[in-house]
Each structure stands twice: as C-alpha cells, then as structure tokens.
Amino acid sequence: MKRAAAEAALQSVTHGMRLGLGTGSTAAHFVDLLGARVRQGLEVVGVPTSERTRLQAEGLGITLSTLDETPELDLTIDGADEFDASLRLIKGGGGALLREKIVAAASKRMFVIADATKEVETLGAFPLPVEIDRFGARSTRLHIERVARGLGLEGPITLRMSAPDAPYLTDGGHYIYDCAFGAIDAPETLAERLRAIPGVVDHGLFIGLATAIFVAGKDGVRIVGDVTGGAL
Numbered sequence: 001m002k003r004a005a006a007e008a009a010l011q012s013v014t015h016g017m018r019l020g021l022g023t024g025s026t027a028a029h030f031v032d033l034l035g036a037r038v039r040q041g042l043e044v045v046g047v048p049t050s051e052r053t054r055l056q057a058e059g060l061g062i063t064l065s066t067l068d069e070t071p072e073l074d075l076t077i078d079g080a081d082e083f084d085a086s087l088r089l090i091k092g093g094g095g096a097l098l099r100e101k102i103v104a105a106a107s108k109r110m111f112v113i114a115d116a117t118k119e120v121e122t123l124g125a126f127p128l129p130v131e132i133d134r135f136g137a138r139s140t141r142l143h144i145e146r147v148a149r150g151l152g153l154e155g156p157i158t159l160r161m162s163a164p165d166a167p168y169l170t171d172g173g174h175y176i177y178d179c180a181f182g183a184i185d186a187p188e189t190l191a192e193r194l195r196a197i198p199g200v201v202d203h204g205l206f207i208g209l210a211t212a213i214f215v216a217g218k219d220g221v222r223i224v225g226d227v228t229g230g231a232l
C-alpha cells in the first residue's frame with residue numbers, strides 16, 4: 001500500500017521539478033520509484049530531508065541539491081505517522097521532523113503518501129515527537145510537561161534511544177522526546193506553546209503544510225486535499 005501511494009504521487013512529478021524528498025519507509029518507496037524514472041530520462045533536482053534519504057537518492061543517481069543552493073521547491077513528497085481530515089499531521093517517527101518541516105515549508109506543495117492505517121479522527125494515538133536541544137534536556141522536559149498539563153494532556157514523555165545507553169541523535173545533533181499524550185484536541189495551540197519553549201527545536205505537528213494526502217487502501221488510492229493548490 002505504501003508503494004501504491006508513492007506510485008500515485010509520482011504521477012504529479014514533471015520534468016525540471018525541484019523536489020523535497022521525505023524520510024521513512026513510505027518515502028523510500030517514492031525515492032526508489034523516482035530513481036527508476038530518472039534512469040528513463042526524467043530530469044529533476046531533489047533536496048533530501050535526511051542523510052538516510054540523501055544516501056538512498058545518491059545511490060539511485062538522482063541529482064541532489066541543498067536548500068542553500070535551491071531555496072524554493074515545487075513539491076515535497078513525504079510520509080506521515082498520522083493525519084486527520086484537515087490535513088494535519090504527526091511526523092517524526094523516523095527522527096527527521098526538523099529537516100522535513102523546513103523542506104516542506106520551502107515547497108509550494110507538500111504531498112503526503114500513506115497507507116490508510118495512518119488516518120485518525122483526532123491526532124495523538126501516535127506519540128508526538130518533540131526535537132530538543134541537548135542542553136538542559138531535563139529542564140525542557142519539565143517545561144513540556146507543564147505546557148501539556150495546561151491543555152489537559154498527560155502521558156509518558158520518553159527520551160528516544162538508539163541503544164540502551166545512547167540517546168538517539170537527529171541529523172542536527174538533537175534529542176527527541178516521544179510524548180504519549182493521547183488525543184490532542186487542540187493541535188494548533190499545542191504546536192504554538194511547544195514552539196515557545198526555548199529548548200524545543202521543533203515538534204512533529206505539521207499544520208497548514210500538507211496540500212494533498214495520497215491514502216492507499218485495499219480499494220486503491222484516494223486523494224484528500226488538492227493536488228494543484230500551493231501554499232507559497
């Protein structure tokens with residue numbers, strides 16, 4: 001299903017496009033399929049959202065750039081951990097949320113590719129990843145707890161680990177707290193308040209960024225949103 005969603009989104013990619021390349025297993029299908037089209041002669045420039053994606057795309061011969069060289073993109077295609085009917089997302093399960101958000105925000109359009117299991121009525125079943133500076137991590141955690149409590153949210157906040165004694169480090173060298181708050185009734189307010197905490201670099205709530213979601217189910221791929229609309 002992930003591949004079917006990726007295939008459907010690929011139909012919108014045209015010659016000369018500047019593309020943001022997402023991270024995760026669904027995005028990896030897209031990059032793989034894009035690589036095959038590039039081998040057939042399609043010319044595009046890709047800006048990867050993680051080192052993982054950069055290595056994959058490089059290996060497939062996709063021409064790559066950076067946001068410094070190519071600061072505006074036509075389209076970003078990425079996966080998500082959860083999405084709702086208003087095209088709000090939780091991302092960061094793969095640890096790339098900061099670069100993913102920067103790249104999506106630099107794009108005229110963002111297409112999300114996902115299987116139908118990612119669709120929720122209310123965001124929050126998937127623990128919300130919050131990327132934080134390593135300095136003062138415990139203090140930042142207390143601050144996150146206070147912000148959450150203020151919105152009636154509670155639940156375990158877990159430092160993501162890559163080994164039993166080694167915290168996971170993002171490509172930017174930050175930690176991630178996975179916040180299992182449960183249903184988030186006011187994602188916009190939570191997003192704003194989390195961003196206001198000095199130690200918080202960013203969080204996995206993507207609001208107002210996705211323009212269309214390609215949802216693959218057993219009956220095919222359905223599109224939520226608008227494939228032609230652009231934010232920039």
Ligand SMILES: O=C(CO)[C@H](O)[C@H](O)COP(=O)(O)O
Pocket residue numbers: 022023024025026027078079080081090091092093094095096097100
């Ligand atoms: O946000 C992400 C990475 O930071 C991914 O898009 C998200 O975790 C979905 O991954 P997958 O396609 O493997 O289910």
